[in-house]
Amino acid sequence: MNPAATIVLSALAIGLGGVAWRISRWFTLRIGPEHRERPGVSLVAQALGAVGRSMSSRRLAGLFKSIVWEVLLQGHVFRQDWRRGAVHLALCYGMLYLVIFHALDDFTSTALWGEYAPTLNPWRFVRNLCGLLILAAAAIAVRRRRSAPLLRRTRSSADRLAIALLAAMVLSGIVLESRQITSPAVFDAMVDDYLFDAEPDEIEALRTYWQVELGGAGPIRPRIEADARQYGKELHTGFCAACHDHPRSAFLSYPLAKLWKPLDGIRRGPGSDTALWYVHFITACLGLALLPFTKFFHLVATPVSLLVRSTGSAAASPAELRPVRRALGLDACTHCGVCNQHCAVAIVYRVNANPAILPSEKLAALRHGVSALTLGQSAALAEGSFICTACGRCTAWCPSGIDLQDLWQASRDDLARQGLAPLAGPDPIRKADPPPAPLAPLADEVRPFTLGAPQPPETFWACVQCTICTSVCPVVAVSDNPHLDLDLTPQQIMNMLRLQLRELALDARMVWDCVTCYQCQEHCPQGIRVTDILHELRHESHRRRQAAACASSAADDHCAERMP
Amino acid sequence: MTTGRYLYFPGCKLEPLLPRYDRSVRRIMAALGVELVARELNCCGYPFRDQDPFAAVLAAGRNLALAAREGLALMTPCQCCFGQLKQADDWLRRRKDLRRGVNAVLREEGLVWEAGIGVFDLLQVLGADVGPDKIRDHIRRPLEGLNVAAHYGCHALRPSRVTRFDNPLAPTLLENLVEATGARAIDWPLRLECCGHPLRGKNDRLADKLLLRKIEDAREAGAHVLATACTFCQIQFGRANGQKTGRAGDAPPPQAVLYSQILERAMGLLDTDWGS
Numbered sequence: 001m002n003p004a005a006t007i008v009l010s011a012l013a014i015g016l017g018g019v020a021w022r023i024s025r026w027f028t029l030r031i032g033p034e035h036r037e038r039p040g041v042s043l044v045a046q047a048l049g050a051v052g053r054s055m056s057s058r059r060l061a062g063l064f065k066s067i068v069w070e071v072l073l074q075g076h077v078f079r080q081d082w083r084r085g086a087v088h089l090a091l092c093y094g095m096l097y098l099v100i101f102h103a104l105d106d107f108t109s110t111a112l113w114g115e116y117a118p119t120l121n122p123w124r125f126v127r128n129l130c131g132l133l134i135l136a137a138a139a140i141a142v143r144r145r146r147s148a149p150l151l152r153r154t155r156s157s158a159d160r161l162a163i164a165l166l167a168a169m170v171l172s173g174i175v176l177e178s179r180q181i182t183s184p185a186v187f188d189a190m191v192d193d194y195l196f197d198a199e200p201d202e203i204e205a206l207r208t209y210w211q212v213e214l215g216g217a218g219p220i221r222p223r224i225e226a227d228a229r230q231y232g233k234e235l236h237t238g239f240c241a242a243c244h245d246h247p248r249s250a251f252l253s254y255p256l257a258k259l260w261k262p263l264d265g266i267r268r269g270p271g272s273d274t275a276l277w278y279v280h281f282i283t284a285c286l287g288l289a290l291l292p293f294t295k296f297f298h299l300v301a302t303p304v305s306l307l308v309r310s311t312g313s314a315a316a317s318p319a320e321l322r323p324v325r326r327a328l329g330l331d332a333c334t335h336c337g338v339c340n341q342h343c344a345v346a347i348v349y350r351v352n353a354n355p356a357i358l359p360s361e362k363l364a365a366l367r368h369g370v371s372a373l374t375l376g377q378s379a380a381l382a383e384g385s386f387i388c389t390a391c392g393r394c395t396a397w398c399p400s401g402i403d404l405q406d407l408w409q410a411s412r413d414d415l416a417r418q419g420l421a422p423l424a425g426p427d428p429i430r431k432a433d434p435p436p437a438p439l440a441p442l443a444d445e446v447r448p449f450t451l452g453a454p455q456p457p458e459t460f461w462a463c464v465q466c467t468i469c470t471s472v473c474p475v476v477a478v479s480d481n482p483h484l485d486l487d488l489t490p491q492q493i494m495n496m497l498r499l500q501l502r503e504l505a506l507d508a509r510m511v512w513d514c515v516t517c518y519q520c521q522e523h524c525p526q527g528i529r530v531t532d533i534l535h536e537l538r539h540e541s542h543r544r545r546q547a548a549a550c551a552s553s554a555a556d557d558h559c560a561e562r563m564p
Numbered sequence: 565m566t567t568g569r570y571l572y573f574p575g576c577k578l579e580p581l582l583p584r585y586d587r588s589v590r591r592i593m594a595a596l597g598v599e600l601v602a603r604e605l606n607c608c609g610y611p612f613r614d615q616d617p618f619a620a621v622l623a624a625g626r627n628l629a630l631a632a633r634e635g636l637a638l639m640t641p642c643q644c645c646f647g648q649l650k651q652a653d654d655w656l657r658r659r660k661d662l663r664r665g666v667n668a669v670l671r672e673e674g675l676v677w678e679a680g681i682g683v684f685d686l687l688q689v690l691g692a693d694v695g696p697d698k699i700r701d702h703i704r705r706p707l708e709g710l711n712v713a714a715h716y717g718c719h720a721l722r723p724s725r726v727t728r729f730d731n732p733l734a735p736t737l738l739e740n741l742v743e744a745t746g747a748r749a750i751d752w753p754l755r756l757e758c759c760g761h762p763l764r765g766k767n768d769r770l771a772d773k774l775l776l777r778k779i780e781d782a783r784e785a786g787a788h789v790l791a792t793a794c795t796f797c798q799i800q801f802g803r804a805n806g807q808k809t810g811r812a813g814d815a816p817p818p819q820a821v822l823y824s825q826i827l828e829r830a831m832g833l834l835d836t837d838w839g840s
Contacts, residue, residue, distance in 0.1 A: 149672065344576050344607040347626055348619040350669050387612045391576030393604075405580070423614075424766035474758050478773040513767055515774065517758035518722035522732050531723070538614040 004281060011285035018292025019300060022331060029327040031369055032410030033417075034319045046320050050311075066310035071303045076399040080338055084144075091137035094130040095166070102127055103284060117243040125249040131170045132252060138163050138170075150346065151337045154361060159335055162295040165287050172280040176273070177253035182217040182260040183273045194239050205232035206240075215247055215254065217261045298334045302400045305332035309401030326410055329402035333363050339394035339404065345387050356384030359394040359404055366407070370414035379549035382420040385412050423538070426507045427545060460498035462526040467491045469520035469530050475513050486510040490520050490530055497533070511537045568693065570639035570684065571631045572600035573649070576607055577795050578642065585795060588824040589641045589686060591833050595702060596694050601636060608640075610648035610719075618665065624652030625666040628683070629675035637682025639689050641824065643794035646685040647719025647727060653683060654726045685720050685729060686824065687793050691737045696744040704832030706746025712826065713752050713787035713818055714738035715778070715801070717794035721756065732756075741823065742791055745830035752785035754778050759792075761800035771800070779804050779817050787818040791826055798822050 027043045069075040074092065078085030101109045102118070109116040109123065116123065142163060145151045180186050187210060191203055198206075209232025210216035236244075247254045291297060305328055311317070314325050339359035340346050348357050355361035365373065365381045373381060385408060394404045415421070470476055470489040479485040488496065488508040496505040505511070511534055520530040578586045593600050605627045609620030627649065631638045640646050656663050657679050667676055690699065716735055724732035735756070739749035760774030779801070782790050792798040801820030808816070821838045828834040 342604065344605075345612070345623070347606050347623045348612065348616065350672075351619050351622060352616055383615070387615060389576035389607050389611050390580060391607070392580040422766065474760075474774055475770065478770065478777055513763065513770055515718070515758045515760060515762045517718035517762075519718075519756075519758075522722040522724060529723075535614055535617075539617055542615050 007282060007285050008288075011289040014289040015291050018289075019297070022292045022297055023300070026324050026327040026331070029330070029369055030323055030371075031326040031330075031366060031407070031414060032323050033413045034322050043320060043324060046318065047324055050318065050321055062310045063307060066307055070306045070310070070401070076306065076401065080397070080399060087137045087140050090133040091141075091166075094133035094137070097130050098127065098134075102130075115242075119244045119247075121245045121249050124245060124247075125251070128174075128250050128252045131174055134166060134170050138166050148337070148341075150340050150349070150358075153349075154335075154337060154340065154355065154358060156335060156364070158295050165283075165290065165294065165296075168283045169280075169287055172276070172283045174252045174256060176276040176280045177250055178256035179260060179273045179276050181215050181247045181250065181253060181257040184216070184218040186273050187216060187218075190240070195235070198235075202231070202235060205229070206235045207232070209233050209236055213246075214244075215257050215261075217263075295334060297331055298400065301328060301331035302334065305329060306401040309403065314403040314406035322406065322410070325403065326407050329400075329404070329407055330363060330367055332400040332402055333360065334400060335360055335364070336399060338397050338399055342393040342397045344389055344391045344393060348387055354380050354383055356381045357387055358384070359388075362388075362411070363402075363404070363407065366411055370411055370418065376549060378415065378418060378420055379546070381411070382415050383546065385415060386422045423512070423542060423545070425509060425512045427541060460494055460528065463491075463494045463498055463528055464526060465491060465495060466525065468523050468525060469494070469528075472519040472523045474517060474519065475510070475515055486513055490514075490534070493534070493537075494528060494530060502537075506537055506541055510534075511541070567637060567682075568597060569599040569601065569636060570689065571605075571634050571636040572602050573605055573608070573627065573638045573640035573642075573645060575640060575642035575645040575795055576611075577799070581799060582795055582822075585641060585798065585822050585824060588822065588828045588834065592824055592827050592831060595831055595833060596690075596698065598689065598694060600639065601634065603630060603634065605630060608642075608645040608648040609652060610644050613648065618662075620648070621652045621655055621662060622666050622669055624649050625656055625677045626670060626675060628653060628656075628681045629670050629677045632678060632681050633675065637684055639684050639686065641686040641793070641795065643685060643717030643720035644796050646683065646729075647717075649683045650727045653679075653681065685793070687720070687737050687741060688729065690741055690827075696740050699741070699744040699827070703745060703830045705830055707826065707830050708746050710747040711750050711786050711788045712742045712747045713782035713785060713790045714742050714749050714755060714823075715759065715782075715790055715792050715797060716756055717792070717797050718758050720794070738791065738793060738823065742826070745827055747789075747826065747830075750785050750787055752782050752787065754781040759797040759800040761796040764800065775800055775804060783815060783817045786815070789826070790818040790820045791823045792820055793823045 027041075027047070074085060074089055077088045101123070105116070105118065118124065118127070145155050145159060187207065191198065191206070195203065195206070205228045207216065207218070208220065209229055211218060211220050212229065213233075214236075247257065287296070291299070308325060308328065314322050317325060337360055340349075343359055346358055349355070356365055362381065362384050365377060365384075370378065370381070388408055390405065390408065392405050395402070398404055467489075468491075470482075470491045473490055476482050476486065476489055482489055486509050488505070488510050490510065493505045493508055493510060496502070496508075514531070514534045516531055516535065518531045521528070521532065524530055574586055574589075590600060607623050608627065609623035612623075613620040627638065638649060640649065656666060656677055663677065670676055684693075716730075716738060720727055720729045721732050721735060729735070730737045733756075742749040754777065757778055758774060759778065760771040763771040763774070779790070790801055792801055798820060804817065805819050819838065825834060825838055829838070
């Protein structure tokens with residue numbers, strides 16, 4: 001087997017194997033609480049059954065609309081912004097053309113068009129046009145990622161790799177074509193193949209015509225006579241023109257070809273075009289082999305996701321299939337960042353460097369399931385998950401049709417099973433600690449912004465322990481035994497703070513069972529901001545536990561940025 | 565506050581959890597000639613106030629700055645959002661360090677918080693901007709014979725120094741609006757108490773206790789309907805809808821209904837059941 005065939009077959013094997021492996025993960029990756037013991041194989045059967053049912057039902061119209069409007073015309077991208085839609089469409093169809101009619105031209109173009117030759121128009125022109133479209137789209141994509149602050153901060157190596165691969169494939173092709181236009185070695189090989197019985201002076205006449213008129217390289221023979229050029233032209237028309245148009249239609253490669261000329265004047269190095277051919281060929285094969293392992297896998301996953309989405313939300317699909325939809329959703333994400341632009345809490349990311357606040361990064365953290373995360377990563381994901389308000393805008397906008405709402409709900413469940421739930425009580429670990437040491441100076445501990453507590457004890461001197469705050473508290477009112485249920489009543493907490501026993505106040509259930517109705521604060525005759533202070537105590541507990549989680553995993557860089 | 569035009573702040577939970585609230589607010593406002601301007605706003609900050617108070621004020625401040633850029637006051641049908649926006653506005657007015665920090669972040673996108681941006685609750689707009697008289701003019705089907713227990717959301721009423729909503733000890737705003745529909749606003753002892761929603765998911769037992777205590781109180785006072793005006797209060801009371809409470813032979817517990825829907829029904833804009 002020749003080396004090229006070996007390379008392409010290996011790339012194909014890796015690519016297909018990778019795709020099969022990624023698809024198999026849709027049925028094995030477990031996210032969410034449903035049917036955790038169910039084997040993957042029966043899930044595949046279930047999924048196929050669901051697909052079959054949707055084919056036979058009224059949903060067929062929706063499915064058809066989705067195929068035409070979303071998969072073929074990419075209306076979901078146009079919905080965000082028509083310019084992005086145009087760019088994506090250019091990229092997608094430019095690449096599709098090159099793969100089908102250029103890379104696989106032996107099977108497609110030759111069979112479709114009898115007179116096809118890659119060096120004839122319109123094919124040569126269209127090939128260059130597609131290259132231009134792809135390069136322009138890649139440049140616009142890079143600019144977009146650089147210019148929007150949120151996108152810039154979330155740029156990942158996967159984004160860069162995808163763009164780099166695309167650019168490498170196209171650029172290597174352009175360089176190769178430019179070399180082929182000028183290469184004397186290519187000229188000689190063509191003459192050997194098609195004018196094998198020609199006389200030397202015929203060949204020289206043709207070469208001169210090629211050099212002068214068609215951009216060929218190499219030292220031009222002196223004393224070119226007009227009739228020799230005329231003879232060269234006749235030979236070109238007779239033997240070459242059927243497969244070779246004037247190369248100027250290769251509007252990207254032809255200008256570049258001029259750069260090769262001076263080099264050929266010095267050294268007629270044979271083999272450079274073969275080397276460049278291998279560069280282009282291997283780059284393209286690399287793209288094929290890496291398809292399942294890069295963002296390009298969205299070519300497979302996103303259309304499937306859009307079709308699945310057209311059949312309804314995840315909540316409406318059978319419980320066993322929801323984990324499949326979630327895993328599919330993870331693969332369908334193109335990291336485009338549209339979710340972040342519409343996220344109701346993305347603003348928090350401006351002052352809290354935890355990327356898991358943003359939908360796209362939360363999804364990335366889930367790539368291998370919650371159980372694959374380290375303690376620190378889980379804590380970061382939990383923080384982001386609990387700040388999320390489940391407003392549903394990410395799902396409404398996602399151009400890949402991922403039911404993000406369902407994914408967040410499921411990952412919260414998974415986090416809860418790992419013991420990471422929203423804070424609802426005093427820290428159980430700290431409860432067992434010995435009585436705390438006297439407090440360090442307050443100023444060192446607090447963030448630049450606090451609302452009420454921790455405050456100097458003078459704040460509470462006004463408290464006369466009149467118990468009005470406790471009397472008006474609805475939580476105290478419904479408690480059968482406040483001391484057992486709540487540890488301390490509001491007025492007792494204020495007293496603890498007055499006595500500088502803040503650790504005791506922090507450990508009280510009352511802090512966490514407060515409904516923040518502001519009855520106590522409204523009624524305090526001394527103007528103490530009782531509710532604000534309870535909020536403040538919860539915040540302090542949050543902060544301490546976050547610091548503890550970060551301390552246990554110093555590897556998470558966002559911890560280092562956030563902790564004072 | 566007679567503007568007739570507001571930047572509409574539905575809050576995150578309205579569309580996913582109570583789409584009928586959103587629908588009814590838009591309908592009654594359109595019928596009463598109040599224009600609601602829709603823009604994509606972010607979370608008010610209330611849900612993560614304990615995790616990150618600075619981020620919570622920043623989130624509220626961004627919404628206020630967006631309203632300022634539009635030259636509009638904010639109007640929200642969620643009293644938790646209302647409370648948080650008012651609180652943040654108050655803190656930003658009082659605290660220079662906070663103002664500087666928030667504006668430093670907002671300036672990156674050309675926004676700035678300044679004092680004087682109006683924040684109003686749905687009931688305030690109905691009670692003061694529109695007014696009970698104008699509402700009465702729009703009533704097509706007076707709800708005569710309907711006893712309504714008006715429930716005030718805590719975060720609108722208190723802290724009154726900040727929210728400036730109504731008299732925190734004896735509010736009348738919602739009762740007046742209920743009476744404008746032809747229904748009777750009944751007096752009930754626990755009308756100013758918390759619905760219990762803030763503990764939902766954190767201490768469900770306690771959240772249920774607070775909920776049932778209020779429902780029972782409204783039932784004993786003879787309420788047919790318990791009127792809410794906050795997304796979270798309605799979600800909380802809605803849990804008890806259709807459930808039997810109290811002893812056998814007691815009157816059925818009042819159904820929790822959004823005030824916007826009560827008004828919608830009285831204005832002849834709603835023919836279906838309350839809950840749909």
